[in-house]
């Protein structure tokens with residue numbers, strides 16, 4: 001079971017490296033890692049389990065955040081009623097196209113690997129097309145928009161050594177390009 005102590009924090013080099021692609025069939029180690037990462041998200045979104053184990057609720061988790069520099073990320077995205085609207089483990093994900101239009105979360109972003117609060121809008125593509133493999137090696141291409149797209153962009157950034165605050169405008173953290181969608 002992944003706990004907060006297993007989550008690598010900003011400053012650790014693994015969060016700033018480009019993660020290595022995985023080959024198929026995945027070894028048992030990486031199949032287990034995928035399960036453990038998804039289990040963390042499920043546990044962290046369960047108030048009782050999160051309280052018991054002091055887990056910070058998360059909607060996504062990338063392998064480098066648990067010290068594994070490989071191209072794998074788990075996503076468990078709920079809507080504002082707590083219903084899961086997107087659940088997937090990406091292996092070797094690539095953004096094949098992204099909208100010019102940008103979107104950002106109205107409350108800005110945080111990261112389980114960044115302990116400090118960094119304020120500011122984090123502009124990301126409003127829509128994106130992602131090509132990836134499932135844990136079983138099945139190839140998929142999906143188009144996402146809104147919150148699932150934001151979460152996917154945040155996780156794929158982790159696989160390329162980027163953290164959310166890299167995208168905040170240093171001079172004007174709350175400046176926005178005119179056609180940016182603000183998602184609350």
Ligand SMILES: O=CN(O)C[C@@H](CC1CCCC1)C(=O)N1NCCC[C@H]1C(=O)Nc1ccccn1
Nearest residue numbers: 057058059060061062109110111112113151154
């Ligand atoms: O790389 C992955 N991470 O760093 C975990 C992040 C990923 C999200 C941040 C912005 C887009 C993706 C994460 O989930 N959070 N960031 C830090 C604390 C809050 C938490 C969060 O937003 N929790 C949440 C939100 C809605 C419903 C339930 N829980």
Ligand code: NI
Nearest residue numbers: 110111112113
């Ligand atoms: Ni993160």
